[in-house]
Amino acid sequence: MLSRLTRPAALSAVAVCALAALTACGDDTPEEDTAAGFDAVEISGPVGELPEVDWKAGLEPGETQSEVLEEGDGAALEDGDEVLVNLAISDDFTQEIALETYGEERTAVALTVGEEQPEPQQVIDLVTALVAEQVEAGTTLGTRIALTVDAEEEFGELALNLAQIGIGNEDGFVVVADLDSVALEGPKGARKAAPAWAPTVEVEDGIPTAIDSSGVEKPDVKAKEVRTAVLLEGEGPAIEKGDLAVVNYLGQTWGGEKPFDGSYTKKREPLKVNIDGAQGPGTSVIEGWSDALVGVPVGSRIIVEIPPAKGYGKAGSGEDIKKDDILYFVIDVLAAA
Incomplete structure (x- = not known):
């Protein structure tokens, strides 16, 4: 289970103290086999199911990139809507799914359209906040969004905490997010x-x-x-x-x-x-x-x-x-x- 994270500043302190133990997996990624953004990875599979992630190369360092892989045909979201979102995260070192919410062990996450995410309490909250930045009023339910992320570039010292889900602080990783549903106002x-x-x-x-x-x-x-x-x-x-x-x-x-x-x-x-x-x-x-x-x-x-x-x-x-x-x-x- 992920340990509970208190404040971002405290996360940084804990991560720095543990630096020797949490060596970056990314140090071992072959330098000659890298590509930028979505040139490094291919994502497939139907929305609503665990995606297939095929790494073609290691992810080059750089800013986070986002892409709408499939636009949903559901209702358009409005500011203030709380959306349930399924996530899958895969890193370029192990090339495996590091964390996912499509199965029975971990539930979907929730984010509110147009509002800043709460202060992170767990590693998954850091990723949820990234996804929330891509979801705005007018985005439709059923949409699949993907992001390529350089851990160190995006999170700085906080990236050390990704070791809790098997991702090194210098690794690249991809996030796939399916916008599933919003709550009804009552039974129907x-x-x-x-x-x-x-x-x-x-x-x-x-x-x-x-x-x-x-x-x-x-x-x-x-x-x-x-x-x-x-x-x-x-x-x-x-x-x-x-x-x-x-x-x-x-x-x-x-x-x-x-x-x-x-x-x-x-x-x-x-x-x-x-x-x-x-x-x-x-x-x-x-x-x-x-x-x-x-x-x-x-x-x-x-x-x-x-x-x-x-x-x-x-x-x-x-x-x-x-x-x-x-x-x-x-x-x-x-x-x-």
Whole structure:
């Protein structure tokens, strides 16, 4: 796992101290076999899938270059839109994929159009900031962008931190970025009848406000499986393991008088969730959430019943969730990548 990076100045200090241990891989790149920018590399494969990167030569030192490899046919982005982006990074020394977000180990990243990226906390944040500079209002979803980067030229002493993903501070590398999606404002889909086991979801102006389980017999607290029902079935792509999902939610225990948590209020933003334990910018959640969300199409509203074995176990959580509490959640799936 990438170590947490605090402030850029601190990153530089750590990197300089570790200089002897983090010798630049780029020192061993044959000098006679280099090329500038995209003359050094060929990128292929369909948007939305892990790209194929074929290095023809080492990357000559110089400024970062960018190129739109394929223009998407999705909606045009606007300033303030938060976009989920899949990335792949390959360096010219190993000529392998050093980091990618298309699989199950690491989620997509998120960037906001027209806004400066937050101060970097991990190495991947440095790369995300580079991509963000290329995404502006009017860029369409489904677009694939690539950048060729000279680590030392672009990052200076911070380039030493790229060793955490196997890239030397004098290496060249390429970044491929697929603009995947932005979050919906709310669920959108065909209404489905709730099953007999499900409690009643109280709704005001289309927004869930409570989960009434007064007419439901308490489920088995020793159960080992999560129960999920679709209340509104969306038409977007289904959530997969390793995704970053963006959701609104409301949680309440069986027999609880009021919700213990939720994100539907004006004071809260939708929650980003790392699915199935993947590394990413979202929140790591209880096992029952991942069990419930995998396979659910974007745009859906679901209701979930989670026993302690798939929730907080015998320890419970704070004052609101006891060891034998059954948890109910209403979840609106707004985006996933």
